[in-house]
Amino acid sequence: MTTQAEKAQTLAxxxxxxxxxxVVNVWDAVSAKTIAALPETRAIATAGHSIAATFGYAxxxxxxxxxMLDMVGRIVEAVGDLPVSADLDAGFGDAGETVRRAIGKGVVGANVEDRLRPLGxxxxxxxxxxxxxxxxxxxxxxxxxTDAFVRAGGRPAEESLADAIERGRAYLAAGADLVFVPGALNADVTRALVxxxxxxxxxxxxxxxxxxxxEYEALGVARVSYGPMTQRVALTALQDVAADLYRDGAIPAGTRTLN
Known part of the structure; x- marks a missing residue:
């Protein structure tokens, strides 16, 4: 069996x-198993937004x-030797303690957001x-x-770019492995960030x-994830098939037994 430290080394x-x-984001044990079953899957990432929505929370x-941590632990158990990176929002008031508890659930990596708090x-x-x-x-x-773009509040794009770079460098210097800059980043902005x-x-x-x-790979990006988008795709399919069934439709042929 792969140790937790070995999983972390694999993720790095x-x-x-x-x-x-x-990394295709998951939100519960069955979505995790479904993604883990694909031969292309090298690691698993949880989506905090999607886990919250699963339980009816914003x-x-x-x-x-x-x-949140209970579900993350269930996801870790569901995917065996694959490394799991968890979305831990802003650390729930104590980032170090939250990560310690997440490690106790088997997690080997995490996203933790700055919400544009003071840099220090x-x-x-x-x-x-x-x-x-x-x-x-x-x-x-x-x-x-860093939320330099998603919490920009209407400031000029060049200011957000400079802020993201300043914060990113500081986080790497403090021991972070990567810098996550969410937003619809075009090629020019991505190139400048890299x-x-x-x-x-x-x-x-x-x-x-x-x-x-x-395209992101060609620009030197290390990782791409999909956040709540994957759950939205799944829920769109669910709502669409339900609407079809209400119209006297039928379950689509070729539906796979994934649960």
Whole structure:
């Protein structure tokens, strides 16, 4: 059986490889098993937004931490030797302690967002996360998220870009492995971020209208994830088939037994 430390090392190697790491976000045990069954799957990422929605909570740390971590643990158990990176929002008030507890559930990496807190406070959170991993004996892989674009509040794009680079460099210096910059990033912005933060150090989200994974890879991006988009695709399919059934339709032929 692969140890937790070995899983963390695997995740770090996947981020450093020339090929972009594509992680398809999951939200419960059955979605995790479904993705883990694909031969292309190298790692699993949870979507905090989607887990919260599963239990009827809005995104943004409205779900109780115990409930979030319980589901994360179930996902870890469901996927065996695959490394799991968890979306831990902004750390639920104590990023170091939250990561320590997540490690106890088998997690080997995480996204933790800064919500544009003062830079000193955000760096301190990164340092606390790195220290928690070291204390638990796990080379924890932190995908430190900056909300420089998604919480821009109408400021000029060049200011958001400069802020993302400043924060990204600071988080890497504090021990983060990657810098996650969510937003619909075009090629020019992505290129500038890679130049400012470093090749194979940028993590992005695949949104409708964004670049493809192959395009991001060519620009030097390390990782692409999909956040709540995967659950939205699944729920769209569910609602569409329900509407068809209400019209006296039938379950589509070829439906696979994935549960």
């Amino acid at each position: 190697r996947l981020h450093a490889a020339p090929e972009i790491l594509r 995104d943004g740390e409205n779900i109780p931490l115990e409930l 406070d955000a760096v301190a959170a990164v340092e606390a996360i790195v220290a928690a991993g070291a204390a638990e004996g796990v080379p924890f892989v932190l995908n430190a998220r 130049e400012g933060i470093g090749p194979r150090k940028l993590s992005v989200i695949g949104l409708p209208g964004a670049l493809t994974a192959a």
